[in-house]
Amino acid sequence: MRATRGFYEIAAADPGRVAVVTDTAAAVTYGELHERANQVSHGLLARGTRPGDAVVTVLPNGVDAITMMLATYQIGAYHVPVNWHYTAEEVGYIVADCAARTVVGAERYGHALPGGFVETGALAEGRPATPPEGRRAGSMMLYTSGTTGRPKGVRRRLIELSPEDLYPILTRKSWRHFGLPPDGVHLLLSQLYHSAPYGQAMMALQFGHAVVVTERFDAGETLELVERYGVTNAFMVPTMFHRLLALPTSIRTKHDLSSLTHLYHGAAPCPPATKQAMIEWLGPVLWEYYGSTEAAVATMVSSAEWLERPGTVGRAIDGLEFTIVGDDGAALPPGEPGMVYIGGINRFEYHRDPSKTAAAMRGPLYTPGDIGYLDEDGYLFLCDRRTDLIISGGVNVYPAEIEAVLQEHPSVADVAVIGVPDPEWGQRVVALVQPAAGAIPGADLTGELLAHCASRLARLKHPRVIEYRDRLPRTPTGKLSRSNLRKTYLPL
Structure with a gap:
């Protein structure tokens, strides 16, 4: 007899297994979650959703958000989870x-959905709890920004x-x-509108x-949850590590964390000293991976491998390969930094x-636009994340989008x-x-500029600091070098 193949078969074979636990309601079993996903699938189909169509969700972490992941995944739809911090204009x-x-x-x-929306409960109401016909796998479609300042799916x-x-x-x-x-x-600590938490929650199910x-x-609550539920795996970003390590020793040592075997991290560079401190505290349970929304997971590195090569983000997983390319377009040898290219990824656009x-x-x-190099054994080291990209708390923030908003203000000549x-x-x-x-x-x-941003940009994109310059250096073609600006700004 072959092994079960994923959530839907597990739900049919073991419906009483616990699927989702929250602090706001009773635990939901695999059988209950399966029926709810089926009902929502029927609700989406009744509203005309067909394979290849997009379904946008603006939901907090919880049973409804997970239900939408599973419902869209079995009707061939593109699930587009959107950051609930976004303004109505952005959504x-x-x-x-x-x-x-x-x-x-x-x-x-x-307030961010003036065009109207339907709640998950309304989609499910009165719908069959049986699987829909013609089931086929869908996919998430996350929006990521670029140099134009407008996000692209x-x-x-x-x-x-x-x-x-x-x-x-x-x-x-x-x-x-x-x-x-x-x-x-699995302990879900990040928002499901990000690719890594979404992918890991889906994999766990x-x-x-x-x-x-x-x-x-919440750092203290995280440790308490690991002990209470016997958490075996979780995903974090380095900001979370920083907050955990800042807890008083009395808090960090009072909980039994021995159930934790896999603590994954990615999405932002992790300072080596921070990672070293986490390994010393929790043991060799940290696993780091490098990738992107486009490429998904491209590397994986264990604690033991990382300790041998501090700073690496790992080697390419099976089926993928890295090529480091210089300014002249030629492949570079080990040890020489250049643009990181990944081969073997699934097709996307x-x-x-x-x-x-x-x-x-x-x-x-x-x-992904990153600069890095490979060592002799094929381990990847990153020198810099994308040239212009800002990564704050593990979240991608794109300068061009913020600049475009600030440049709309009549008091701004350049930014x-x-x-x-x-x-x-x-x-x-x-x-x-x-x-x-x-x-x-x-x-x-x-104050005027921050108020101007309020209705146009999510708060996480607002400048923490606004400083004024007589002029900003631009080339004759109008290009701005943010790398040079960073160098001149940092000593101030």
């Missing part, structure tokens, strides 16, 4: 760009297979590299794990932006947004503003 752009068939939201975020090719038949392919290509057993407890859900990260797709590719190779080191967040957003003629730099103007 509206994504809804229009992906031509969303349905927008699913929560009442608490209704990362759209993967859909395969005409059921979720059960896709399961062994995903296991062979990616999931097996995580080294998880078929039973366990496909493996039959219980998923303990939090809406927001930026939705409605073929030029952006082409710019990210070099034949069959894809680049450059850069990321500078921050001990807690990794980087913080700094705006260097050249005031327009007649504008007076100072606290009043800063």
Whole structure:
């Protein structure tokens, strides 16, 4: 008898197994979650959703968000989870760009959904709890920004297979590299509108794990949850490590954390000293991976490997390979930094932006835009994340988007947004503003500019610091060098 293939078969074979645990309601079993996902699938189909259509969700972490992941995944839809911090303008752009068939939201975020939305309960109400006909696997489609300042959806090719038949392919290509057993407890600490938490929560459910859900990260609570539920695996970003290590020793040592065997991290560079301290505290349970929304997981490195090569983000997983390319377009030898290209990734495109797709590719190779080098054994070391990208608390913040908003203000003649080191967040957003003629730099103007951002940008994108310059250096072609600006700013 063959092994079960993922969530849907596990739910049928063991419906009483615990699937989702939250602090706001009773635990939900695999059988209950399966029925709920089936009902929502029927609700989406009744609203005209067909394979390849997009379904936008603006939901907090919880049973509804996980239900939408599973419901869209079995009807061949593209699930587009959107950051609930976004403004109505930002959400509206994504809804229009992906031509969303349905927008699913929560009442608490209704102010960001002026075009209307349906709640998960309304989709499920009165619908059959049996699986829909013609089931086929869907995919998430996350929006990621670039130099244009407008986010683009990362759209993967859909395969005409059921979720059960896709399961062994995903296991062979990616999931097996995580080294998880078929039973366990996953602790969800980050928001499901990010690719890594989304992917790991989905993987945990496909493996039959219980998923303990939090809406927001709290360092002390995290340790208590690990002990209470016997958590075996979780995903974190370095900012979380920083906050955990800042806890008093009495708090850090009072909980039994021995159940934890796999603590994954990624999404942002981790200072070696921070990672070393985490390993010394928890033991060799840290696993780091490098990738992107486009490439998914590209490397994996254990604690033991990392201790032998501090700073590495690992070697390419089976089926993938790295090529480091110099400015002249030639491949570079080990030890020499250049643009990182990844070969062997699943096909993707930026939705409605073929030029952006082409710019990210070099034949069959894809680049996240990072600079790095390989050692003699094929371990990848990153020198710098994308040239202009700011990573704050593990979240990608794109300077061009913020600059475009600030440049709308009549008191701004020119602006450059850069990321500078921050001990807690990794980087913080700094705006260097050249005031327009007649504008007076100072606290009043800063207040005006932040107020201007309030309705246009999520708060996480607001500059933490606004400073004023007589002028900003630009080349004759108008290009701004943020790397040079960072160098001149940091000594101040």
